[in-house]
Amino acid sequence: MPYQNILVAVDDSPISYAAVEHALSLAKLSGAKVTLLSVVAVDPFIGVDFYQVVPAITDHFMQAETHAKTQLQDIAQSFVRDGISVTTKIHHGPASEGIIFIADEIGADLIIMGSHGRTGVKRLLLGSVARAVLTESHIPVLIVKQ
Numbered sequence: 328m329p330y331q332n333i334l335v336a337v338d339d340s341p342i343s344y345a346a347v348e349h350a351l352s353l354a355k356l357s358g359a360k361v362t363l364l365s366v367v368a369v370d371p372f373i374g375v376d377f378y379q380v381v382p383a384i385t386d387h388f389m390q391a392e393t394h395a396k397t398q399l400q401d402i403a404q405s406f407v408r409d410g411i412s413v414t415t416k417i418h419h420g421p422a423s424e425g426i427i428f429i430a431d432e433i434g435a436d437l438i439i440m441g442s443h444g445r446t447g448v449k450r451l452l453l454g455s456v457a458r459a460v461l462t463e464s465h466i467p468v469l470i471v472k473q
Contacts, residue, residue, distance in 0.1 A: 329357035334435035336364050336426045336460075337402060342441030346471040347402055350439045351409065353469075360412035362433050363402055365395035366425040367417055392417065423459035430466060439469045 335350040337343045347363075354361050367388065399415035406413035416433075418425035430438050442457035461468050 330354075330359045330437045331357070332433060332435050333359045333361045333437045333439060334364055334426070334430045334433060335361060336366070336422075336438065336440040337398065338365065338441075339398070340441060340443065342443060342471060342473050344402075345473070346439050346441040346469075347405065349469065349471050351405055351411070353437075353439070354406065354411045355409060359437075360414075361406055362429070362435065363399050363406075363413060363415045364426065364429050365399055365415075365417050366422040367391045367395055367419050368422060422456045423463065426456075426460050427463050430464065435466060437467050437469060438464060439471065442470045442472055 330353065333350055333354060335347060337347060350361055353359065395417050396415075399417070403413045403415055416429055418429055420428075426438060426440065429435075438460060440457060440460065457470050461470065
């Protein structure tokens with residue numbers, strides 16, 4: 328059965344753009360609609376009050392949100408050009424939880440994301456999102472590696 332609803336998690340990394348290319352190819356073949364997701368991470372250890380009293384932190388998140396919107400719109404154009412139905416979403420919070428939440432919310436039947444494929448300590452820090460999504464997801468996950 329071909330995929331009908333693909334969620335693509337994107338960030339600023341080159342591997343993220345490779346994941347987008349895979350999603351583009353797969354959507355063309357299957358006729359799937361695509362949702363592009365950018366997660367704007369919020370530090371879960373700092374309360375909301377902190378952001379209200381520290382303008383620099385608030386500015387950082389506003390810039391991150393603006394950047395995410397621009398990036399998603401740019402990426403979406405690739406899908407639009409090929410006649411693929413595409414929507415964009417931004418989620419605030421921890422990345423892996425956001426990816427799983429949005430996949431459930433939109434009824435995705437496939438998640439596509441990049442993984443840096445690092446080893447050692449870097450793997451613990453940077454590979455944790457892909458690993459967490461693989462562990463938590465109840466739908467197929469396509470991990471694109473560098």
